[in-house]
Amino acid sequence: MVHEVVKRVEELGPELAALAEENESLGKLSDKTASLMRQIGVMRLLQPSDFGGYQAHPRDFAEAVMGIAKHDPAAGWVSGVVGVHPWELAQMDRRLQQEIWGEDPDVWVASPYMPNGIADPIGDDNFVLSGRWPFSSGADHCQWDFLGAMKGNGSGAPIMPPEVMHVVLPRPDYQIIEGSWEVVGLSGTGSKDVVVDKATIPAYRTVLQSDIAGGVAAARAGRHDTVYKLSFGVMFPLGITSAVIGICEGALATHLQIQKDRVAVTGVQVRDDPYALYAAGQAASEIAASRTQLIDGISRLYDIVESGGEPTTEDKSNQRRNQVRCAWRAVQAVDAIFARSGGGAIRKSSPMQRYWRDAHVGLQHMIHGDGVAYHSNALHMMDLETPPGMLVML
Structure with a gap:
C-alpha cells in the first residue's frame, strides 16, 4: 500500500519542480517550497504518533524522499536529512519533544552531528557549548538544531576516552552564518554554517551518541516500536x-x-x-x-x-x-x-x-x-x- 505522504509527493511534485531553479538561485529553499513540504508531511513520517507524526515504516520515508528529490534535488536532500531527526528526537527526553512539537508538530530540527565543539558540564544538570558547525541543511526553515559535541571534563577539554554527544539547541542559541554556503551543487539546500557562543544546554536536551547507536536511548524513553529499535x-x-x-x-x-x-x-x-x-x-x-x-x-x-x-x-x-x-x-x-x-x-x-x-x-x-x-x-x-x-x- 502506498503511504498517503508518498501519494502527496506525486500530487505536488510538479509544483516542487517548478521551484527548483529559484531554490538554487536563493541558496536555500524558498518559503513556498518549505510550505509544500509541510503540506506533504514528509518530515513527520518518522515522528512519533503521540506528537503528531506518522511513526511510519522507514521504507515509506525512503520512498517519499526519493519522490521529492526526483522533482527537486535540494528539497529531497533537506527531506532526507531533516526528516530523520524526529526519529532520534523520539528517543530523547519527552520534555524536549514537548518543547519542540507541543504546539506545532511541523517544527523542523536541523543538524549537523559532527563533534565540532565541547559540551562542558556546569552545575548538576547543564552543559555549556561553543563552536562552529558547517553543513546545517535546511537551517533557515528550522527552529532547532542538532549538534555533535565531545563531552567535556569541566575544564574545557574532552573526557578520555572520548564520548560524543548530540545536543539540541533552540534558534536563539545559535547563529546561522550567511554566505557560508557557496557550492557547486545542492545549493538550494542552504546547508550553512552555524555558530554557538557559550550556550547553556539542559542535560535533558542531550544524548550520548553511543546510547542512540546502541538502542539504549529508545528503551529509556519508552519507545518500543520497531522503527525506534x-x-x-x-x-x-x-x-x-x-x-x-x-x-x-x-x-x-x-x-x-x-x-x-x-x-x-x-x-x-x-x-x-x-x-x-x-x-x-x-x-x-x-x-x-x-x-x-x-x-x-x-x-x-x-x-x-x-x-x-x-x-x-x-x-x-x-x-x-x-x-x-x-x-x-x-x-x-x-x-x-x-x-x-x-x-x-x-x-x-x-x-x-x-x-x-x-x-x-x-x-x-x-x-x-x-x-x-x-x-x-x-x-x-x-x-x-x-x-x-x-x-x-x-
Missing part, C-alpha cells in the same frame, strides 16, 4: 542515500524527455540512435536496482526487529555496504547518460546539468565513503576481526 547507522544514511537515488531518477526522467525530440549534430534523431538508447536503458536499470536494493535492505532489517530478533553486525554491515553501493551505482548511471545528453545539457538553463551537479555533491557526504564500508564488510564475510574504528556507522 533500528540503529543510528541504519537510519541516518537512509534519508541521504534516498535523496541521491531520487536525484538520479530525476536526471533520468529529464534526460529521456530531452532526448525524445533531440536531433544530433549528425542530423540523426536520438530516438534512432541505438547506442544512445542502449545507454539510457542500462542507466534506467542501474538506478532502479539502486532503489530496489536500498528499500529491500531497510525492509529486511525492519522485519528482523519486528519479529523480535536483533540484526547481527554482519546484517548491518551488508546493509551499509549495499547502501553505499546504491548511491555510487546510481550516480555512475547518471554520468553515462549525461555524457550522451548533448551540448545543450551543459547550459545553465538546462535542468540536466543541475541534476548532474547535485548528484555528485550528494555523493560527497561522508556516509557515501566506500572504502571503509567495503573493507569492513569483506572482513565480516571472511570471519576476520574488524577494527573498532570500522564499526562506527554500524
Whole structure:
C-alpha cells in the first residue's frame, strides 16, 4: 500500500519542480517550497504518533524522499536529512519533544552531528557549548538544531576516552552564518554554517551518541516500536542515500524527455540512435536496482526487529555496504547518460546539468565513503576481526 505522504509527493511534485531553479538561485529553499513540504508531511513520517507524526515504516520515508528529490534535488536532500531527526528526537527526553512539537508538530530540527565543539558540564544538570558547525541543511526553515559535541571534563577539554554527544539547541542559541554556503551543487539546500557562543544546554536536551547507536536511548524513553529499535547507522544514511537515488531518477526522467525530440549534430534523431538508447536503458536499470536494493535492505532489517530478533553486525554491515553501493551505482548511471545528453545539457538553463551537479555533491557526504564500508564488510564475510574504528556507522 502506498503511504498517503508518498501519494502527496506525486500530487505536488510538479509544483516542487517548478521551484527548483529559484531554490538554487536563493541558496536555500524558498518559503513556498518549505510550505509544500509541510503540506506533504514528509518530515513527520518518522515522528512519533503521540506528537503528531506518522511513526511510519522507514521504507515509506525512503520512498517519499526519493519522490521529492526526483522533482527537486535540494528539497529531497533537506527531506532526507531533516526528516530523520524526529526519529532520534523520539528517543530523547519527552520534555524536549514537548518543547519542540507541543504546539506545532511541523517544527523542523536541523543538524549537523559532527563533534565540532565541547559540551562542558556546569552545575548538576547543564552543559555549556561553543563552536562552529558547517553543513546545517535546511537551517533557515528550522527552529532547532542538532549538534555533535565531545563531552567535556569541566575544564574545557574532552573526557578520555572520548564520548560524543548530540545536543539540541533552540534558534536563539545559535547563529546561522550567511554566505557560508557557496557550492557547486545542492545549493538550494542552504546547508550553512552555524555558530554557538557559550550556550547553556539542559542535560535533558542531550544524548550520548553511543546510547542512540546502541538502542539504549529508545528503551529509556519508552519507545518500543520497531522503527525506534533500528540503529543510528541504519537510519541516518537512509534519508541521504534516498535523496541521491531520487536525484538520479530525476536526471533520468529529464534526460529521456530531452532526448525524445533531440536531433544530433549528425542530423540523426536520438530516438534512432541505438547506442544512445542502449545507454539510457542500462542507466534506467542501474538506478532502479539502486532503489530496489536500498528499500529491500531497510525492509529486511525492519522485519528482523519486528519479529523480535536483533540484526547481527554482519546484517548491518551488508546493509551499509549495499547502501553505499546504491548511491555510487546510481550516480555512475547518471554520468553515462549525461555524457550522451548533448551540448545543450551543459547550459545553465538546462535542468540536466543541475541534476548532474547535485548528484555528485550528494555523493560527497561522508556516509557515501566506500572504502571503509567495503573493507569492513569483506572482513565480516571472511570471519576476520574488524577494527573498532570500522564499526562506527554500524
